Amino acid sequence: MLLFILGLIIFFGAHFFTAFARVARADVITRLGPMRYRGLFSLVAFIGLALIIVGWPDADKTVLYVTPPALRHVTYGLVLIAFILLAAAYLPAGKIAAAAKHPMLASVKIWAFAHLLVNGDVRSLLLFGSFLGFSVIDRIVLKRRGAPTPTEGPIKNDLIAVAVGVIAYGAVAFYLHQYIAGVALF
Structure with missing residues (x-):
């Protein structure tokens, strides 16, 4: 530990x-x-x-809470959104990046929250809670600092971000997650 x-x-x-x-x-x-x-x-x-x-x-693998199995499906959907936001953060800006203002932080917040929905053990709470807490705090700091946000670009950039996000999500969900986290999702 x-x-x-x-x-x-x-x-x-x-x-x-x-x-x-x-x-x-x-x-x-x-x-x-x-x-x-x-x-x-x-x-x-x-x-x-x-x-x-x-x-x-x-x-510490001590389980503090267990959530209903149906929340797995909510988590899958939220993580898909997180992957799309992550792609939008690194590709030319479209409407998604502009709406999210800081798409990388939005992605991390959604990803961490989604994982907290289905992982109630101590180590998961520490890991995903740390990522969620940092992302929330950093977003507040950036807003107070007046950090620049992406300017809205053409919708084609959003289509590319969605495609890249879906492909990356599919690769992780259907294949890589078992190697990254030791848990096969499907």
Whole structure:
């Protein structure tokens, strides 16, 4: 459990640093340069993620709640939406990205919430709750900061985002989820 918790602290600590410590972050970027800063940030985030993955099997599996099996179908639908938003975050902006304002954070919030609907064990609550909490906090920070949001683009960009999101969802749901999370969905 220690590696799992340490991984969460390192991973989200790096992300909270970028969200809250703007002056300190700017100083680090000035000292290291933008490329070295990105490399360092990526390395720290990767170490945190690796510790989360390595610590996952030994983390507390105590079940705190069990939800009705029908919620699995709600989760499948929500995660599909999350994949479409994720695609919209990285492809040229359309109406979806503009409406979501920060489609990556919206994607993570929906993905984490969906997983909390069907995973009531301690380690899942810590993992998905951390992602949900960070995404909510970061969205508030970005809104207060007045961070730019995507400008609405043509509908063809939305069609591409939907297609990419559906294909990625299908790949994960029907094949990769068993390797990523150790649970076959279908």
